Amino acid sequence: MxxxxxxxxxxxxxxxxxxxxxxxxxxxxxxxxxxxxxxxxxxxxxxxxxxxxxxxxxxxxxxxxxxxxxxxxxxxxxxxxxxxxxxxxxxxxxxxxxxxxxxxxxxxxxxxxxxxxxxxxxxxxxxxxxxxxxxxxxxxxxxxxxxxxxxxxxxxxxxxxxLSWWPPVPTTETAPLTTVSHWVSDNWLRDETGQLWSNEKRTGFIPYLDLPRHTSQILELALQLRPEDEADRTLLRKHGWRVQDAWMVAGTPWEYQAYVRQSLGEFSCVKPSCVRFQNAWISDRTLCYLASGKPAIIEHTGASRFLPDHAGLLRFTDFKTAQECLEAVSTDYGKHSRLARSLVEEHFxxxxxxxxxxxxxxx
Missing domain, CATH: 3.40.50 (Rossmann fold)
Incomplete structure (x- = not known):
């Protein structure tokens, strides 16, 4: 909402x-x-x-x-x-x-x-x-x-x-990097040859499945998982992700806001269509994190006239650059927190x- x-x-x-x-x-x-x-x-x-x-x-x-x-x-x-x-x-x-x-x-x-x-x-x-x-x-x-x-x-x-509804809010250093997302959506698109390809968030995250084992940051996903997705919940936790039920932690506008504000920042992959189309998209959810003074580490969606790659908003293109973005936020969190808020004040x-x-x- x-x-x-x-x-x-x-x-x-x-x-x-x-x-x-x-x-x-x-x-x-x-x-x-x-x-x-x-x-x-x-x-x-x-x-x-x-x-x-x-x-x-x-x-x-x-x-x-x-x-x-x-x-x-x-x-x-x-x-x-x-x-x-x-x-x-x-x-x-x-x-x-x-x-x-x-x-x-x-x-x-x-x-x-x-x-x-x-x-x-x-x-x-x-x-x-x-x-x-x-x-x-x-x-x-x-x-x-x-x-x-x-x-x-x-x-x-x-x-x-x-912005007046999303002021900067400090949090503890032990808080996780989070996101709120769909998971399986049966979202398929056709390419130029007529072949179907998956546009689910699950598809976007799978290449980064092992990322929690390569960072000191805590990574947490609040997902809309169905009973038939229980194997995925187990798989994510096996690889070090913390998994929450999105309806339980963010089921109302105020619970969603509280969940964002108690996070250290955001880590999220995007739907494959954003990478394929190179639409320079940024999520409304990410803006809520940034406005709250939370750095956001987000998969790169294409060249932008004003979206930064390494300043409050950090955009990664592969597993290695995702690691580097996580390290950058861990090393200088205060700087990236201030830049996050400045970015939304200037452009959003x-x-x-x-x-x-x-x-x-x-x-």
Whole structure:
């Protein structure tokens, strides 16, 4: 939820009146009225600490999915007519909803993947028309990019973090380097020859399976593991990784934040698509670590105009450089902690990022 909270909080800090737009989708499985009601209650609970619990509007691709007593607890979609802009980060938002707004902006948070889904007919994927389309991938739409050209004008925007909600927090030297992640997702893509390749986080981590045995740092993964993934949990622990259940340690926005803040920093591999596409991507999760004054050691996702390789954010390309990054953080943690915070203040402050996005989207 912090992907969306950082944008919503940044908009509000700029003085915007923010409505949280949430969708209920009828698909292969349809939630019943009782479940819709419970999910709205859960959403309100999660949004309450951030002041959005009474600012929720619902859309649905089937009017029967929204019971009257649920709709009465939300802001009506007719309020869209008064809004200056829809900032959309949900590719499933129907055209009929988007058309209610005077202006609409889509934010692509899956650079390379979204363009692949759009360009390959086998995915049967499309997005409705928006007035302007943004992407957090620096190389999308650029010359010599490895990302498919789908004939759309993409405007780059950095991802953002609401700095006032993520102040620097000290931690103990014995704390682990952590990350929070999916593991197995059955995410497969086709290459130019039609061959399938895995885009799971598991695939990204396997080449670094033995890394805990080659560093003095404690490496911990908070993963969404299924019962059938128990063999992987055993394998990771056998090679020295500490493994937590992501739902147990980061199941709510505040637990997620606490988990990040009590970490020494982040260590994470990326989905193979980020390496393959060289999209210069950085995770919203990583920004939360950096804003908290936690150095982040992340797999390299391609040349960037401003992402450093060895200053607060350290980017590795193979097993050896991963070791070197871990050693660098261990040797001069204080320096990298300060540089981590400075990096987000300069390039990813939600107020600055969103101000530029609004200027372009509303022009």
């Amino acid at each position: 912090w992907v969306f909270l950082n944008w919503a909080l940044g908009l509000r800090e700029l003085g915007c009146d923010v409505v949280w737009l949430e969708g209920i989708v009828k698909g292969g499985w349809t939630p019943g009225h009782a479940e819709v009601s419970q999910r709205l209650a859960d959403l309100k609970t999660r949004l309450s600490p951030y002041g959005f619990s009474d600012r929720i509007a619902l859309w649905s691709n089937d009017d029967q999915l929204v019971p009257r007593h649920v709709a009465e607890q939300c802001i009506g979609l007719e309020a869209a007519g008064d809004a200056d802009l829809l900032v959309n980060v949900n590719y499933q938002t129907p055209a009929a909803v988007i058309e209610r707004f005077r202006r609409s902006a889509l934010i692509d948070i899956d650079p390379g993947l979204l363009q692949t889904w759009l360009s390959d007919r086998s995915y049967n994927f499309a997005i409705p028309l928006h007035d302007v389309l943004f992407t957090i991938g620096e190389t999308v739409g650029q010359p010599d990019t490895k990302i498919p050209d789908v004939g759309i004008e993409w405007h780059y925007t950095p991802p953002c973090v609401a 402050d939600a107020k600055n990022v969103i101000k530029k996005l609004l200027e372009r989207a509303l022009s």
